[in-house]
Amino acid sequence: MTTSAITTIQDQAPVRITPGGRLLTAAEFQQLAEVPAEAEWFANLTNTQTRRAYEHAVKDFMRFTGITRADEFRGVTRAHVIAWRDELAARGLGGGTIRHRLASLASLFQYLCNRNAVTHNPVKGVQRPRSESGEGKTPALGDHQARQLLDAPQDHSVRGKRDRAILSTLLFHALRRAELSKLKVKDFRHARKGVLHLKVSGKGGKTRYLPLHPATSRLITxxxxxxxxxxxxVGALFRPVRNNRTGDLCQAITPDGVYKLVRGYSGALGFEIGAHALRATAATNALDHRADIAKVQEWLGHANIATTRIYDHRLTRPEDSPTFKVVY
Structure with missing residues (x-):
């Protein structure tokens, strides 16, 4: 954490215990007993991306309110949260960003409520910006663009073969870039009822098994x-082909590396996009071809089907509008 205020809270987090004959010394036991609930909440966030996002939101709130110590959160009222929300809007932040930051702060206070550190959650009841629409903002490629992207890596080098396999995995299985980065070699060799499946470690530690597309299987092989x-x-499936910093080519390609890969190939084709657009493309394509939306929800690893509906454009196609059903 970067600011002194956040560092103060992080410093109060549970200590690392050195292995020994006795797991906890008397001093360590007392130190853990005195850890503030606010620090416990942050230490309990195990997902790296969630931790980073929540840290950013709480850091922003602390900067706005001038909080420097963990116990000062207990004096926060709904008026403080409303003032922060309005300040975020005045900065020009989008509704989705503001909702996410309020949700991050709400998570902290819900934990404090559960620990009886505060009597209520001051974020609860604060009006949040409405969603601009029921449709997602991530662009989905047309079928011809998806085919162009799949064919974009032309050379037969290791890099070219890897990039074709990555693009196919994203476009046929709708993975998040972090999910792709976590794939192990053994994860594409799971057989279920005679069909190869891809084992995917998703958000919240949830695992799902996706039937492996034959074209993707061939490209990975x-x-x-x-x-x-x-x-x-047990090694990483997709790896860098060059590492100028450490020279280590055994580690997995990073989510940022996946983003840059997609950005590079799509930009060369004239429609620069990020990796998440391929997830949107796969979901939209599946729904357009009459895939069951509940199955698509499970396929994407969405906890709520409302998130999946963002990709469902079947009810918004112009040709299906009642306008074209009117006959005089």
């Missing part, structure tokens, strides 16, 4: 044969 790490079952 081709890549592993060229890269030479197909026997390393």
């Amino acid at each position: 081709d890549y592993l044969d060229a890269a030479g790490h197909g026997a390393d079952d």
Whole structure:
């Protein structure tokens, strides 16, 4: 954490215990007993992306209110939260960003409520910006653009084979870039009822198994044969082909690396997009071709079907409008 205020709270988090004959010394036991609930909440966030997002939101709130100590959160009222919400709007932040920051703060106060550190959650009841629409803002590619992107890596080098396999995995399985980065070699070799499945570690530690598209299976196999790490079952599936910083090519390609890969190929084709657009493309395509929306929800790893409906454009197609049903 970067600011002194946040660092103060982080410093009060549970200590790391050095292995020994006794797991906790008397001093360590007392130190853990005195950890503030606010620090417990932050230490309990295990997902890296969630931790980063919540940290950013709480840091912003602390900067706005001038909070420097963990126990000062207990004096926060709904008026403080409303003033912060209005200040975020005055900065020109979008409704989605404001809703997310309020949700982050609400998570902290819900934890404090559960610990009886505060009597109520001051974020509860604060009016949140409405969603601009029921449709997502992430662009989805047309079928011809998706085919162009799949064919974009032209060379037969290890990089070209890897990039074709990555693009196919994203477009046929709708993975988040972080999910793709976490794939192990063994994760594309799970057989269920005679069909190869992709084992995906999703948000919140949830695992889902997706039938592996035959074209993707061939491309991954081709890549592993060229890269030479197909026997390393527990190693990263997709790896960098060059690492100027450490020279280590055994680590997984990073989510940022996946983003830049998609950005590079799509930009060269004239429609620069990020990796999440391929997830939107796969979901939209599946729904347009009459996939059951409940199955698509499970496929995407969405906790709420309302999130999946963002990708469902079947009711917004102009040709289906009642306008074209009117006959005089």
